[in-house]
Amino acid sequence: MHSRSPASRTGRPRSATADAAILAATRAALVELGWSKLTLGDVATRAGVAKTTLYRRWSGKNELVVDAVAELFDELELPDSGSLAADIEGVVLQFAAILARPEAKSGLMAVVAEATRDDALRERIRESVVDRQKRLVLEGRSRAQARGELPPEPDPVTASRTADLIFDMVAGAVVHRTLVSGEPVDEEWVRGFTLVLLRGLAAEAAHPAAG
Amino acid sequence: MHSRSPASRTGRPRSATADAAILAATRAALVELGWSKLTLGDVATRAGVAKTTLYRRWSGKNELVVDAVAELFDELELPDSGSLAADIEGVVLQFAAILARPEAKSGLMAVVAEATRDDALRERIRESVVDRQKRLVLEGRSRAQARGELPPEPDPVTASRTADLIFDMVAGAVVHRTLVSGEPVDEEWVRGFTLVLLRGLAAEAAHPAAG
DNA sequence: GGGCTTTCGCTACGAGTCGTAGCGTAATGC
DNA sequence: GCATTACGCTACGACTCGTAGCGAAAGCCC
Structure with missing residues (x-):
């Protein structure tokens, strides 16, 4: 999560319940209000904590939303389905299902946009x-x-390099389809996408073709 | 651009100079401040117009930034280079060059994020x-x-359907590479990407492979 | 030129959010 | 019991938002 170092061994410990409540409240606020209308005061109220408590743990809206959205991706797993095509299709469908949720849609792209001017946030x-x-x-x-x-x-x-390329192609295509084109990532689309990607990769591997 | 209908034939016409100045000021503010710290009052000051003038033409920050960023894509052209691979590589490099500019980076993704909750903005x-x-x-x-x-x-x-797929794959990969991975779209990357895409498409066309 | 219409720049305003400071209280470790 | 830290609460100045109202400017039409 955020800071892991137990710098202080003494004193009242931070409430772990509050952390979970704040992150859940953040996601709820993202669903109802979206990124731009989400305020930290409102999140604090929803979570049942004081606004100052929230500021003690997160430096601002960006960091808070990153942590809140990151938890959505905990469920991502690679199914061992026996074939590469089925593996890809399975992961893409999982990824698309997460990305289709409103709290991910409105939150993730916004923090990515903010990260273009904030290296720490990008990291x-x-x-x-x-x-x-x-x-x-x-x-x-x-x-x-x-x-x-x-x-x-x-x-x-x-x-x-090839792994980076594949990753940008897979994640990029799904994100673009969902957020920019605004079309669903259904099984038909995933089949077509996997077909193009896999055949391109197999052929590419057969012909290394450095320019 | 925005509204095209010359609903009023009488009265003082709107200054076309002001439009250009406002859009240029918006891009300048995006470069210096980024999306989140950009305020309409500041843009108006930079453009040398009153804040009220700005609000008469754009309903808010989102619409203004869309128009300001859209102008960056005016220069996009398809080079007739004789081969499909060269055409793709040329367009991708152009697209990436635009996307690498700070005003496009911080502005475009932010409005896309906002568009997840605003159908008119998405359109x-x-x-x-x-x-x-x-x-x-x-x-x-x-x-x-x-x-x-x-x-x-x-x-x-x-x-x-295939055109939609190709579009999401091309634009998605470039956007993801630039904004999420934070790596440059250089000629080496473009060659590798084009190779995978084209071979995937050629094979896909040869084997229609439904279901 | 005179009149009509719309835009322009300017000022001012209430509403809302931000992030912080200060206080007394609660919950730990030693 | 004592030191230390987190907590809830209140209050605050600074800032941005989007709008209203005003007089002046810049076009069309007669």
Whole structure:
């Protein structure tokens, strides 16, 4: 989560209940009000805590919403369905289901927008949201290579680059479809997407093709 | 741009200079302050107009920023470079160059986030930003089909669906790479991306593979 | 030129939010 | 019991919002 260091061993400990209540209240406020109309005073009232308590734990709206939205991605798991295509389809559908929730929609993109001018916020998003998604890509590829569906990478540099490319293609397409195009990520779309991606990757691996 | 109807033929006309000054001031404020710290009063001061003038033309921050950012995409053009791969790479590099500018970064994602709770705003973004990008996809495919690089579509329904898929994959990947991963869209990345996409599409077209 | 209409710049305003300070109280560890 | 920290509460100045009202300016039409 946020700060983990138990810098203080003495004194009254912070209420763990309050943390959970604040984050839940933040998500509820995101659903009802959206990002722009969400105020920290309102969140504090919903959570049943004082506004000052909220400010003692989070430095502002951005950090609070990142933590509140990050919890939504806890449920993301890579299903071991036996084939790479099914793995991808399963993860994409899970990711899309989370992204379709109103608290994720209005909150996530807003903090990403803010992160363009705030390096610390960008790093916070990376740690609590993005890296968890990226790990699924790495794990999925490793499984597919073990099954022989994808060839092993020749060197770690291109392996890392390809993983980054795949991640941006998968997450980017789903996010863009959901938030910009405003169309649902249903099974039909996922099938078409997976088809294009997988065949592109298989062919790309067969023909390394460095320009 | 915004309202096109010259509803009033009489009276003092609106200053066209003011419109341009306000939009330019908005972009300047986005660069210096970012989305969250941008205030309409400050934009009015920068543009040399009264705050009330600004409110007469735009209903709020969201609509103003959409128009200001939309102008950045005016320069987007499809280069006729002779091959589909070169066309894609050219457009992607143009798109990425625009998206890398700070006024686009901080403004565009913020209004997209707001648009998740505002249908009118979403439509405004679609008209002034998204559709112009989408047209390039349609045009590029049509050229590639004329060249024989892509097979003609069997029916208009799947043609439309495939175009939507390609658009979300291209725009999504570039946006995600730029804003979420925070990595540059350089020529090396574009080559790898185009390779995967094109080979996926060519194979997909060869094997229609429904269900 | 005279009149009509709309826009313009300016000032001022109530409402709402921000983030902080100060206080007395509650809950821990030693 | 004592030191230390977190808590709830209240209050505060600073800021932004969006609007109203005013006199002046800049166009059309006769």
